[in-house]
Amino acid sequence: MKVLDQYAGQTGPCAVCAKTISIPEPSESKNARTGQSSDDNRDRGVELGTLIGILGVAVVSFSVLFLLAVLIFRVGLPAIAQMRTDARNKANQQQIAKLINALNAYHDTHGTFPPAYFLDDKGKPAHSWRVMILPQLGYQHLYDQYKFDEAWNSAHNVNVTMQMPSVFRAFDETSANNTITHFAAVVGNRSIFPRDKSVGRAQALDAPEGILTIVELNGIGLDWTDPTNNYDIDSPQGTMIIRTDPNAPASTLSGNVGMLNGDTYHFHENTSPVRLQALATRSGSEPLDIDLSTLTMP
Secondary structure, X not given: OOOOHHHOOOEEEOOOOOOEEEOOOHHHHHHHHHHHHHXXXXXXXXXXXXXXXXXXXXXXXXXXXXXHHHHHHHHHHXXXXXXXXXXXXXXXXXXXXXXXXXXXXXXXXXXXXXXXEEEOOOOOEEEEHHHXXXXXXXOHHHHHHOOOOOOOOOHHHHHHHOOOOHHHOOOOOOOXXXXXXXXXXXXXXXXXXXXXXXXXXXHOOOOHHHOEEEEEEOOOOEEOOOOOOOEEOOOOOOOOOEOOOOOOOOOXXXXXXXXXXXXXXXXXXXXXXXXXXXXXXXXXXXXXXXOHHHHEXX
8 A cells, every 4th residue: 555755754543454553754665675776786796706707717727728738739749659659669679689699699609690591492592590590589499390391481380480489579569479570681792691691700891880780671571480581782672761650661771770799779860871781781891980879869
C-alpha cells in the first residue's frame, strides 16, 4: 500500500487493519536502497578484479610455456640429437678398435695380418678376414663351426652367419638376428689388405698410427661373412668421401676410422679424400705432417 510522503515520520492507525503503524522517513528508505546497491556494486567489483587477475596470470603462464617450447625446439632438440650422434660415433669407434686389436693379435699368432679374403680353387673370394679373426675376438666356438671347405654362403655356413658377434654390429643395429655390418677393411694393392695377399708389419714402411685400416661405411651395410664386402680404394666406389649422414650412399664413409695401431678418430666431412688415400697406403712413405686429431669433429 502506498502512503503519501506528507505522512512520513507520523504514527497512527492503519487504514486497512486499524493497527498502529509508523511511516518511515523517505531518506531512510532511500539510504537503505542506496546502501544495498553500493554493497552489490562492491561485490561485483571484487569479482571483476579477481577475474582480471586470473586472466593476467593465465597470459603470463602461457607466455612462459610458449618461450620454453621455443627454447626446447631450437636448443634442446638439436642438443639431444648431437648427444646421440656423439654417443653413436664413440660406440662405433670402440667397435673398430676391438677389430684392429684382434687383427694385431692375429699377426702375433700367425706372423702376418689376414688377407681381406681367401680364394677358392676357382680363384674366387671364398672366406672373409672377419671369420679369420673370430678366435682373437673370443669366438673360437663360432670359428670351429665354420667350414672352410665350403662356400661362405653354403647352407652350413649360413648358420654361422646368423650368429654374428656383437662386435661387428654398429650402434644403431639393435636386432639380435642382424647379420649386417658397416665395418669394412680398407682393401687395395697398397693397403694393409692387398686383397688375397697377406702382409706383415715388416712390409709396412709407414708408421702404424698413419695406416688407415678399418672404416665405417654409410648405407645399408654388408653381410659380415661375405668375402667380397670391403672398401676397395682402387675401385671407382672407393671415393674416400666422408658424409656424416648415415643414410648417405654406401660408397661414402661415416668418418669413423681406425688406424693400424688401434687409434680411432671421427674425421669431419671436409677431410681431403687425397689425404685419406695417402693414409690408406702401408708403404707410401708420405710424411705425417699433421696431427690426425685436428681432422676430428669437435
